[in-house]
Amino acid sequence: MSDSSNQAALVKRARAGDAEAFGELYQAHLDAIYRYIYFRVGDTHDAEDLTEQAFMKAWEAMSDYRPRGHPFTSWVYRIAHNLVVDYHRRRKPVQAMEPASQLARTGEPLASLEQVIAAEEATALSRAIRQLSEEQQQVIVLRFIEGMRHAQVARVMGKSEGACRMIEYRALIALHQILTSQSG
Numbered sequence: 001m002s003d004s005s006n007q008a009a010l011v012k013r014a015r016a017g018d019a020e021a022f023g024e025l026y027q028a029h030l031d032a033i034y035r036y037i038y039f040r041v042g043d044t045h046d047a048e049d050l051t052e053q054a055f056m057k058a059w060e061a062m063s064d065y066r067p068r069g070h071p072f073t074s075w076v077y078r079i080a081h082n083l084v085v086d087y088h089r090r091r092k093p094v095q096a097m098e099p100a101s102q103l104a105r106t107g108e109p110l111a112s113l114e115q116v117i118a119a120e121e122a123t124a125l126s127r128a129i130r131q132l133s134e135e136q137q138q139v140i141v142l143r144f145i146e147g148m149r150h151a152q153v154a155r156v157m158g159k160s161e162g163a164c165r166m167i168e169y170r171a172l173i174a175l176h177q178i179l180t181s182q183s184g
Helices: 003-015 019-041 044-064 072-090 113-130 134-145 150-157 161-183
Strands: none
Touching: 003 019, 003 044, 019 044, 019 072, 019 113, 019 134, 044 072, 072 134, 072 150, 113 134, 113 161, 134 150, 134 161, 150 161
16 A cells, blocks of 8 residues: 555544544654744744644544645644744744754754754754745745655645745745855
8 A cells, every 4th residue: 555545544544533543644744743843933842832732633623624635744734834823923022943953852962063063054044944934934844844845835835836936936045145144
């Protein structure tokens, strides 16, 4: 059974109320949804909470879910996106992101200068991404952090591929300008 047909079978079972099937979907998509949310909110605890909320909302609405040509993951990303938007509406000024080294959650000290430099560069990139518009942030995270193709990004965002490509192009220009101004 292919991955897509296996996922479709899990979705069908989960829609019928099978918690075990939903658990498998949860395990398959947990890391990606967490990363997406983390890069949008910049705090591990808030990202964990919002990730759990996204999956709770998905489980609660599972019986109403209809694929309509879009995969389950697109639906969960939309739920996550809406939670992130609500999160930012409720928040006061943006807090500084945690060091990128927190993403690994290893608890091990940095061992080399290269790791320190890499962590600083990742933190600078995260800060720069958070200066983009909501749409630009979403496209950049989905394309370059989650590794989605243009068609997948378009489905998640509910836009055409062309529109998403234009948002990506403008976001990359803006990121270049932000990072250039920070280094100079």
